[in-house]
Amino acid sequence: MSALSQTAPGVDAASASTRMPRRLAILTAITIISLIAGLVLALVIVRPDIDQGNVQRIFYIHMPSFFGAFVAFGGAVIGGIGYLRTRNLRWDALAVAGVEVGLVFSLINLLTGAIWAKPTWNVWWTWDPRLTSAAVMALTYAAYLMLRNAIENPNQRRRFAAIYGIIAFATVLYTLIIIRIRPDTIHPTIIGASPTNAEGTFEATTSTAIALVPNLFIWGFLLPITIMWHRIRLQNVLERLAMRRAEINAE
Amino acid sequence: MSTLTFTPHISRAAMVRLLVIAIALTAALVPFRLAHAATDCATVTDVTSVECETLVNIYRENNGSAWNNSTNWLDDDTVCDWYGVTCDNGHVVGLDLSNNNLTGTVSLSGIGNVLMVNLSGNDVVRLDTTDYLLLALAGVAVLMGLLLLSIFARLRGAKNELRMLEQHN
Numbered sequence: 001m002s003a004l005s006q007t008a009p010g011v012d013a014a015s016a017s018t019r020m021p022r023r024l025a026i027l028t029a030i031t032i033i034s035l036i037a038g039l040v041l042a043l044v045i046v047r048p049d050i051d052q053g054n055v056q057r058i059f060y061i062h063m064p065s066f067f068g069a070f071v072a073f074g075g076a077v078i079g080g081i082g083y084l085r086t087r088n089l090r091w092d093a094l095a096v097a098g099v100e101v102g103l104v105f106s107l108i109n110l111l112t113g114a115i116w117a118k119p120t121w122n123v124w125w126t127w128d129p130r131l132t133s134a135a136v137m138a139l140t141y142a143a144y145l146m147l148r149n150a151i152e153n154p155n156q157r158r159r160f161a162a163i164y165g166i167i168a169f170a171t172v173l174y175t176l177i178i179i180r181i182r183p184d185t186i187h188p189t190i191i192g193a194s195p196t197n198a199e200g201t202f203e204a205t206t207s208t209a210i211a212l213v214p215n216l217f218i219w220g221f222l223l224p225i226t227i228m229w230h231r232i233r234l235q236n237v238l239e240r241l242a243m244r245r246a247e248i249n250a251e
Numbered sequence: 252m253s254t255l256t257f258t259p260h261i262s263r264a265a266m267v268r269l270l271v272i273a274i275a276l277t278a279a280l281v282p283f284r285l286a287h288a289a290t291d292c293a294t295v296t297d298v299t300s301v302e303c304e305t306l307v308n309i310y311r312e313n314n315g316s317a318w319n320n321s322t323n324w325l326d327d328d329t330v331c332d333w334y335g336v337t338c339d340n341g342h343v344v345g346l347d348l349s350n351n352n353l354t355g356t357v358s359l360s361g362i363g364n365v366l367m368v369n370l371s372g373n374d375v376v377r378l379d380t381t382d383y384l385l386l387a388l389a390g391v392a393v394l395m396g397l398l399l400l401s402i403f404a405r406l407r408g409a410k411n412e413l414r415m416l417e418q419h420n
Contacts, residue, residue, distance in 0.1 A: 054381040057384055061388075061391060104394055104398040108394050111387070111394065112387045115386050116383070121367075227402070237413060245416065
């Protein structure tokens with residue numbers, strides 16, 4: 001018992017409580033209502049793009065989901081640094097939650113982008129610099145989860161994962177800035193000037209902003225934070241479960 | 252011996268009415284015939300007949316006769332010569348009808364190889380991309396559903412096991 005409990009600071013009765021905190025319940029309700037409102041704005045209220053038609057509405061999820069991934073992966077970096085400094089399991093829970101949630105948001109970003117590309121570029125996928133960097137980013141974080149599962153020693157697993165999660169954030173930053181530094185990408189930029197080869201750009205009007213700004217907040221902040229909080233609760237329960245198993249085995 | 256002859260009697264007024272109806276019908280059909288006469292998509296060879304029909308429909312449903320530039324549209328069977336149409340290897344690959352006074356709806360569902368469409372500067376809406384939007388929404392729902400299911404199913408399982416271990420104690 002003692003060996004494991006020494007390696008598990010941060011998993012106290014409060015953090016590992018199996019009851020959903022009231023604040024999380026309220027946040028979840030707000031997120032669900034906001035998500036519905038955001039979808040109504042994007043799918044019903046705003047008119048379809050004059051050139052691309054209804055498929056342009058994908059943009060209101062596609063771009064915000066990347067920022068959702070950015071926030072979640074950013075959480076993984078904070079969690080990783082926090083764990084390496086304090087060895088407190090709460091930081092490790094934040095890191096793993098950030099990676100799992102960020103990975104799903106980046107997959108949503110890739111999927112919606114591919115579906116938008118088909119009627120606009122006439123291909124599901126092309127090895128464009130931006131698309132390639134986004135795919136590398138997703139694969140890098142998928143490898144994080146494999147790394148976690150591959151290391152048996154809990155301390156070593158958390159330490160390696162923390163370091164990997166911090167380094168992996170370079171792929172997020174590279175994906176974020178690549179459309180600004182690579183003029184040969186065909187990926188459009190909506191905010192600011194598009195690259196000269198960009199195909200499928202559309203005018204960002206007031207109408208676009210009405211749907212984009214709320215969805216950017218919902219998909220880029222509210223939704224990842226809420227899901228990460230639930231994932232952290234799961235991690236706390238799993239850690240507490242591991243401790244109990246070790247205690248019983250020691251007896 | 253008298254000869255029996257039959258002379259149908261049609262009044263002058265009835266003949267005038269018939270003549271007016273015939274002229275009206277002909278006048279109504281002339282533009283329709285003109286629109287179809289020059290382009291027969293069944294005999295078009297430079298693109299597929301489906302692609303040809305799609306373009307003809309775009310012309311008809313977007314007030315083609317009022318376009319700023321409709322050079323060669325429906326005038327001949329060489330679709331690739333029509334204004335704004337770009338072809339490659341027997342297919343329509345581009346359509347640039349920007350600022351051309353199109354009004355209505357444009358469906359490109361019959362053109363599968365089109366690389367880039369430019370309909371800006373017109374009062375039109377493309378309607379053929381709704382399926383892609385629905386596909387994207389379904390994909391998002393599946394991915395998000397899997398994430399939430401994974402979290403809550405594991406949470407439920409872990410809680411149950413923890414409860415059992417605490418009871419065991």
